[in-house]
Amino acid sequence: MTSDTTRGFVGKRRERSQDLPPGQHLTDGFPVLSTGPTPQVNKNDWELVIRTGPDTSTRWTWQDFMALPISTVVTDIHCVTSWSKLGTRWRGVSLDVLLKDVRTSDQYVMAHSYGGYRTNLALEDLRGDKAWIVFEHDGAELTPEHGGPARLLVPHLYFWKSAKWIHGFVTQEHNTPGLWERNGYHLHGDPWREERYARWS
Amino acid sequence: MARGTVRPLVVENTAAIRGDTVARPVATWLPATITAAVPLTERSRSLRLVVPGWRGNVPGQHVDIRLTAPDGYQAVRSYSLATSGPGEHIELAIDRLPDGEVSPYLVDVAEVGDKVEVRGPLGGWFVWRPGDPRPVQMIAGGSGVVPFVAMIRAREAAPAGNPFRLLYSVRSPAAAMYRDYLEHSPVGTTVNWIYTRNPPPGSSRPAGRLTSIDLDSHVIPVEQDPLTFVCGSTGFAERVSQMLIERGHPASMIRIERYGDSR
Numbered sequence: 303m304t305s306d307t308t309r310g311f312v313g314k315r316r317e318r319s320q321d322l323p324p325g326q327h328l329t330d331g332f333p334v335l336s337t338g339p340t341p342q343v344n345k346n347d348w349e350l351v352i353r354t355g356p357d358t359s360t361r362w363t364w365q366d367f368m369a370l371p372i373s374t375v376v377t378d379i380h381c382v383t384s385w386s387k388l389g390t391r392w393r394g395v396s397l398d399v400l401l402k403d404v405r406t407s408d409q410y411v412m413a414h415s416y417g418g419y420r421t422n423l424a425l426e427d428l429r430g431d432k433a434w435i436v437f438e439h440d441g442a443e444l445t446p447e448h449g450g451p452a453r454l455l456v457p458h459l460y461f462w463k464s465a466k467w468i469h470g471f472v473t474q475e476h477n478t479p480g481l482w483e484r485n486g487y488h489l490h491g492d493p494w495r496e497e498r499y500a501r502w503s
Numbered sequence: 504m505a506r507g508t509v510r511p512l513v514v515e516n517t518a519a520i521r522g523d524t525v526a527r528p529v530a531t532w533l534p535a536t537i538t539a540a541v542p543l544t545e546r547s548r549s550l551r552l553v554v555p556g557w558r559g560n561v562p563g564q565h566v567d568i569r570l571t572a573p574d575g576y577q578a579v580r581s582y583s584l585a586t587s588g589p590g591e592h593i594e595l596a597i598d599r600l601p602d603g604e605v606s607p608y609l610v611d612v613a614e615v616g617d618k619v620e621v622r623g624p625l626g627g628w629f630v631w632r633p634g635d636p637r638p639v640q641m642i643a644g645g646s647g648v649v650p651f652v653a654m655i656r657a658r659e660a661a662p663a664g665n666p667f668r669l670l671y672s673v674r675s676p677a678a679a680m681y682r683d684y685l686e687h688s689p690v691g692t693t694v695n696w697i698y699t700r701n702p703p704p705g706s707s708r709p710a711g712r713l714t715s716i717d718l719d720s721h722v723i724p725v726e727q728d729p730l731t732f733v734c735g736s737t738g739f740a741e742r743v744s745q746m747l748i749e750r751g752h753p754a755s756m757i758r759i760e761r762y763g764d765s766r
Contacts, residue, residue, distance in 0.1 A: 305532065305577065308570040308619055310612045313578050314604045325579055327604070337628075338754045339744035384567075384579050417754060447741055485627035499625065 321378055323493035326386040337481075340446050341417035341467050348451055350435065351470030354406040362400075364451070367435070370395045375434055377457040379464070380493040392455055394436030397428040408473035412480060413454055416467040421480035422489065423456065423463060425473070432458055435468055460491040460498070532569060532620040533557060537613055538592070543680045547598040547646065548610055552621065554591050560624035562587035562631050562653035563732075566595065569620040570605060580605040581625065583649040583760075585681070587657050593621070596680055598646035629732065629760045633661050637730045640723040641669045642743050644713075644735025645678070647762065651734065652681050658691045667692040670721045672713045672739070675701035695721040713739075715746050725751045734760040 322328070345364040353359040362370075375392045411428065414420050427433065433456045437444055444450030449466025456463045462482050483489050488497040539551040565583045586594040599610040613619070631639060631654045639658075641651040648671055658667050669692055673679045676698070685694045697713045698706065708717075723729035731752060733743050740761045747757055 305569065305571040305620055306534065306618055307573050308608075309614075309617050311570040311572050311578075311608050313570070313572045313576045325577075327578065337759055338757050339748050339759065340741060341754070383581055447737070481628070486625060499622075 321388055322386055323380055324496050325498075326380055326384055326493065328386055328388070337419055338417060341415075342446055343416045343451055343467055345451050349470075350400070350452070350468065352400065352404055353470065353472045354404060354408070360400075360404060367395065367452070368437075370399050373434060375436070375455065375457075377455075379457050379461050382460040382462055382487065382491070382493075382498050386493075391440050392434065392436040393438035394434040394452070394455060396431060397433040397435070398431060400435065401425070401429060404473075406473045408475050410474045410477045411471040412474055412478060413463075413465045413471050414469045415465045416469050419465055419467070419481055421463050421465050422474075422477055422483055423459075424477065424490075427456060427459060427463075432456065458492070460488075460493055462487065463491050532622050535593075535619055535621045537615050537617050537619070540613065540615055543596060543682075544678055546610065547596060547680055549585060549594055549596045550609060550613065551592060551594045552619070554593060554621050557591045557593065557621070558624075559589040560584055560587050560593070561627075562633075562657040563629045563650045564624035564626050564653075565650070566593070566621050566623035566625060568595070568605065568609070569622070570608060571620070578605050582609075583653070584624065585649050585652040585656070587653045588660075596646070596649045596652070598680070629734070629758050631657065631730075631732075633657055633664070635730070636665055638665050638723050638727050639667045640729045640731040641667065642672075642713075642722070642731065642733045642735075643669065644672045644739035644743075645674075646680060647734035647736070647739070647760070648680050648685075649734075650760065651732070652684070654732075655685075655689045655692045659689050661691070664691060666723070668721070668723055669694045670697065670713070670717070671695070672697040672699060672735070674699050676703050713743060715750070718743075718746055718750060722747075722750075725753075729756065731757050732760075733757065735762065737761045 348364045350362045350367055351359050372393055373396050376389055378388045379390050380386045410424055412420050412422050435452050436455045437452045452468055454465045454468045477489060479489060486500055488500055491497050533554050533556050535552040535554040537550055538553050540548055542548045565581050567579050567581050569577055569579045571577050582595045582597055584593055585596050597606050597609045600606045643651055651669055658664060697717055698710055699712050700710050702710050731747060733740050740759045744757055744759055
């Protein structure tokens with residue numbers, strides 16, 4: 303669809319880049335994604351859980367987790383509210399490492415966070431060196447505001463999929479929606495296809 | 504803190520969130536025409552738009568606004584709505600951001616009769632649904648008051664209902680958006696003010712940012728099971744929500760909307 307020109311609007315065109323998905327810009331974001339309060343999670347209490355059945359879970363304490371192979375990830379991130387940041391730097395553990403011994407016929411997971419947030423993902427979006435549990439950003443420990451002690455990082459999807467304060471995953475047969483996906487946002491969230499909002503019939 | 508098992512999120516009123524009461528977003532861009540522009544403060548104003556094809560919204564939702572330059576360049580930003588309900592007329596309120604791209608245009612350049620594009624309504628979480636019986640506490644910092652104006656207006660229009668309280672933190676009286684409206688006691692809502700820099704003459708409270716003492720004085724106590732909404736900058740929202748948690752408010756009863764980029 304062609305849009306009419308907005309009278310008097312020129313725009314700043316600053317820092318435009320071929321690396322930006324459609325509709326994204328590199329400036330500070332304005333509103334809005336809303337949640338609840340930031341949970342304060344102590345590393346001594348922290349654990350990561352992957353549950354594939356009522357009695358089948360894999361668990362890592364913070365010590366277990368930090369003993370896993372650690373990757374450095376430099377990646378662009380894209381928020382659905384239309385800001386992007388290029389070349390952000392993280393350290394964490396690849397989901398390939400965490401999912402290596404996980405056996406399930408389910409094709410989806412629900413990611414659960416401390417504090418109650420949740421978001422749905424396909425397992426194939428977590429596998430193949432595309433997703434990490436990160437604990438460091440730009441050389442500094444992740445603060446609680448930024449999702450510390452550890453958050454999910456799935457940079458090829460809009461950033462609401464990168465759940466802060468990650469607690470674990472429960473595999474699911476169907477792609478049951480999480481919090482935002484129930485509230486008008488897209489089930490998948492690929493920024494390059496501009497999968498921002500749910501398509502309502 | 505939840506430990507042990509992975510607990511599912513408790514979403515109250517799940518049926519309503521998924522059901523018919525949420526205005527459904529229109530995924531396409533709708534042409535809209537500015538019908539009124541009213542200054543709110545030195546750096547902000549409200550715009551009324553008529554949007555043919557708009558399907559209405561619930562209080563607290565926002566929209567995307569898209570502007571197009573003569574060479575086809577486009578910029579999109581989200582703005583909270585100050586209105587709700589059916590019909591094709593909506594009202595936004597825009598605070599001019601220093602170094603902004605879209606907000607300076609909407610605050611300083613756009614005129615009645617100009618056309619922009621609108622997508623929405625967006626967001627189904629930071630909303631108040633008329634008929635929800637819980638007491639409602641709203642806590643705003645600066646331009647974070649806009650979605651609350653939509654809620655207070657909807658509460659005014661409701662025949663009866665639960666008490667609303669707004670605690671509004673601003674630098675000075677002149678920096679308060681919708682000050683005239685909020686100072687004239689909207690029906691059903693009690694408004695309390697926090698001035699962080701320049702209080703009006705005669706104020707008993709010294710200037711300063713919102714503290715836990717202010718919360719104890721002005722916020723619906725946890726015993727009354729309020730639903731508490733917080734909207735403002737990231738720093739404001741973080742600080743206020745942590746103080747609420749310290750005062751025993753369950754996290755599930757606190758809803759936050761943050762302005763800023765630390766996501």
